[in-house]
Amino acid sequence: MNRIISNFDLLKAEGRKGFIPFVSAGDPNLETSRQIVLTLVENGADIIELGVPFSDPMADGPTIQASSQRALKNGVTLKDVLAMAAGLRTETDVPLVLFSYLNPLFRYGIERLADDAADAGVDGILVTDAVDEEAAEIADVLRKNGLDLISLIAPTTTEDRLKKIAERSSGFIYAVSRAGVTGAQNETSTTAEALVERVREYTDLPVAVGFGISTREQIEAVWCYADAAVVGSAIVVEIEKCVNAEIDPVKCVRELVGWLLPQRQKPER
Amino acid sequence: MNTYEPNERGYWGEYGGRFVPETLVAPLDELTNAYFGYRDDAEFRRDFDLLLKDFVGRPSPLYFAERLTEKLGGARIYLKREDLNHTGAHKINNCVGQILLARRMGKTRIIAETGAGQHGVATATVCARFGLDCVVYMGTEDMRRQELNVFRMRLLGAEVRGVDSGSRTLKDAINEALRDWVTNVNSTYYLLGSALGPHPYPLMVRDFQSVIGCETRGQILEKEGRLPDLLVACVGGGSNSIGLFHEFLNDGPVRMIGVEAGGHGSELGDHAARFMADAAAVGVLQGTKSYLLQDEAGQISLTHSVSAGLDYASVGPEHAFLHDKGRVEYVSASDEEALAAFRMLSETEGIIPALESSHAIAHVANTAG
Ligand SMILES: Cc1ncc(COP(=O)(O)O)c(C=O)c1O
Numbered sequence: 001m002n003r004i005i006s007n008f009d010l011l012k013a014e015g016r017k018g019f020i021p022f023v024s025a026g027d028p029n030l031e032t033s034r035q036i037v038l039t040l041v042e043n044g045a046d047i048i049e050l051g052v053p054f055s056d057p058m059a060d061g062p063t064i065q066a067s068s069q070r071a072l073k074n075g076v077t078l079k080d081v082l083a084m085a086a087g088l089r090t091e092t093d094v095p096l097v098l099f100s101y102l103n104p105l106f107r108y109g110i111e112r113l114a115d116d117a118a119d120a121g122v123d124g125i126l127v128t129d130a131v132d133e134e135a136a137e138i139a140d141v142l143r144k145n146g147l148d149l150i151s152l153i154a155p156t157t158t159e160d161r162l163k164k165i166a167e168r169s170s171g172f173i174y175a176v177s178r179a180g181v182t183g184a185q186n187e188t189s190t191t192a193e194a195l196v197e198r199v200r201e202y203t204d205l206p207v208a209v210g211f212g213i214s215t216r217e218q219i220e221a222v223w224c225y226a227d228a229a230v231v232g233s234a235i236v237v238e239i240e241k242c243v244n245a246e247i248d249p250v251k252c253v254r255e256l257v258g259w260l261l262p263q264r265q266k267p268e269r
Numbered sequence: 270m271n272t273y274e275p276n277e278r279g280y281w282g283e284y285g286g287r288f289v290p291e292t293l294v295a296p297l298d299e300l301t302n303a304y305f306g307y308r309d310d311a312e313f314r315r316d317f318d319l320l321l322k323d324f325v326g327r328p329s330p331l332y333f334a335e336r337l338t339e340k341l342g343g344a345r346i347y348l349k350r351e352d353l354n355h356t357g358a359h360k361i362n363n364c365v366g367q368i369l370l371a372r373r374m375g376k377t378r379i380i381a382e383t384g385a386g387q388h389g390v391a392t393a394t395v396c397a398r399f400g401l402d403c404v405v406y407m408g409t410e411d412m413r414r415q416e417l418n419v420f421r422m423r424l425l426g427a428e429v430r431g432v433d434s435g436s437r438t439l440k441d442a443i444n445e446a447l448r449d450w451v452t453n454v455n456s457t458y459y460l461l462g463s464a465l466g467p468h469p470y471p472l473m474v475r476d477f478q479s480v481i482g483c484e485t486r487g488q489i490l491e492k493e494g495r496l497p498d499l500l501v502a503c504v505g506g507g508s509n510s511i512g513l514f515h516e517f518l519n520d521g522p523v524r525m526i527g528v529e530a531g532g533h534g535s536e537l538g539d540h541a542a543r544f545m546a547d548a549a550a551v552g553v554l555q556g557t558k559s560y561l562l563q564d565e566a567g568q569i570s571l572t573h574s575v576s577a578g579l580d581y582a583s584v585g586p587e588h589a590f591l592h593d594k595g596r597v598e599y600v601s602a603s604d605e606e607a608l609a610a611f612r613m614l615s616e617t618e619g620i621i622p623a624l625e626s627s628h629a630i631a632h633v634a635n636t637a638g
Pocket residue numbers: 358359384385386387388462463464503504505506507508509510577578579623625626
């Protein structure tokens with residue numbers, strides 16, 4: 001059974017909400033990223049988003065831009081990220097979702113990607129800059145290999161589009177909390193809740209909320225109305241700070257998560 | 270007759286489309302609806318034509334370059350003098366069209382990217398003319414090499430924001446403008462400066478620039494009593510060239526050549542010649558599918574050109590289509606050839622061209638004789 005669905009089913013059965021951290025693969029290097037993912041899993045991550053670095057991340061704020069840049073300096077490619085996923089799959093059952101811009105995937109070949117990602121044990125792919133028919137075409141190819149194309153919805157998404165997107169979605173739906181790029185933000189956006197309510201009209205799929213979530217309060221606020229919270233830039237920034245200060249980033253991430261999810265126990269699997 | 274219209278999703282063949290974050294889909298739909306609503310609207314056309322005439326100074330002359338023709342000793346050479354437009358380039362044509370649209374859409378804040386600074390100056394100019402807030406993104410490398418235009422934009426009341434990422438040139442400025450737009454979608458109009466980006470921009474910019482070709486056609490028929498054998502234009506994003514070519518696409522015997530920046534070598538990173546045989550590859554960048562300079566892993570490669578306006582990794586999708594169809598040929602001119610042409614035109618005609626246009630002159634110099 002699809003790992004994404006079974007994890008959300010398990011969360012539901014236990015009356016819990018999900019925590020989905022984002023890790024920029026290859027920053028500061030692939031081995032450390034691997035250890036960070038495993039630490040996140042041990043400390044309560046329900047799904048992992050693995051960022052594939054891209055030279056021109058137009059939907060990202062300065063934090064993830066800089067992180068992608070560091071990964072690219074290390075020569076990290078989609079192929080490396082797939083290999084990393086395959087390695088992780090030997091150690092954990094956590095669902096893995098690749099987070100990428102289209103061009104690196106397009107260059108690799110979508111059919112080839114679907115094959116290789118399925119072999120690596122990847123569960124889903126989220127493509128920041130593919131929408132409508134282009135997204136539908138990719139979704140078809142991925143689905144043949146048992147992978148989900150995770151759809152994004154945004155506060156600007158119209159009712160018609162929400163309906164269409166919900167119809168072709170699988171896995172879960174990623175609701176972008178506010179108009180804007182990725183990046184930590186202090187206030188919790190009020191637009192996200194309305195968006196989640198709107199999309200629930202059209203789907204029973206779990207809905208995760210991301211963009212700008214960086215504190216325990218924000219996560220708990222999201223958990224009141226959505227099924228999971230995605231935390232990206234806050235983790236990336238922590239890794240950057242610790243690497244710069246020559247502190248073990250794995251330890252930093254463990255502490256950060258302890259602070260973000262104080263009551264969370266290691267989920268039983 | 271082929272109309273060279275894209276399909277309703279903005280594709281010319283396999284090129285074009287709309288590759289953007291979900292947040293931008295609704296504003297692009299809004300823009301597309303507004304544009305198609307006004308495209309053939311008599312009042313909109315009248316406002317556009319009037320501003321082109323009295324504010325921009327159109328029509329621009331089609332000038333017979335007598336001494337250049339003599340010097341090269343071959344083809345009779347005419348120059349379409351877009352440099353004589355208000356603000357000194359063709360960029361203003363598109364800005365006038367888009368600002369009229371932005372006003373009708375009720376937008377109060379205008380953002381733009383710029384490479385050479387010509388589009389930034391033209392945008393700042395129309396914003397001043399209509400009293401709208403203006404923010405222009407510009408790579409810091411381009412700010413350095415086009416300092417005068419930074420000064421002009423600020424004088425016109427625009428805020429120029431330097432962009433320090435990537436190669437610090439046009440591509441990076443577009444990324445930053447897109448990030449601004451995604452954050453301020455409701456109030457903001459993104460006034461894109463070339464025939465690039467997500468649908469409807471490549472079509473809309475081409476339409477507003479096709480005044481170049483429409484005028485040229487009438488002018489050459491009047492002066493020579495026949496259509497030209499060859500049209501030559503430089504291709505950065507592709508707006509002046511598509512603006513010139515579009516009106517002639519159905520004139521079978523008229524050959525067309527687009528000149529890209531050959532930079533200082535043929536290795537990836539040394540030039541901005543997207544159609545150069547070894548490098549040519551299709552990809553998706555900044556909202557559109559087209560030819561794109563990239564490495565094996567699909568990362569966008571750095572580019573180089575002496576001219577900031579041609580220094581861009583991708584090219585407008587309609588050009589990609591015309592390339593594949595063989596309707597337009599694409600060649601490149603090196604930095605060195607462009608600089609030589611720059612001097613030659615200055616000395617023989619008393620016309621100092623832009624470094625961008627110098628690439629087109631260089632091709633003419635190499636082949637007209
Ligand atoms: C004078 C001039 N020509 C050409 C260009 C290249 O742009 P495009 O290919 O869109 O005409 C520029 C861009 O800044 C320019 O300033």
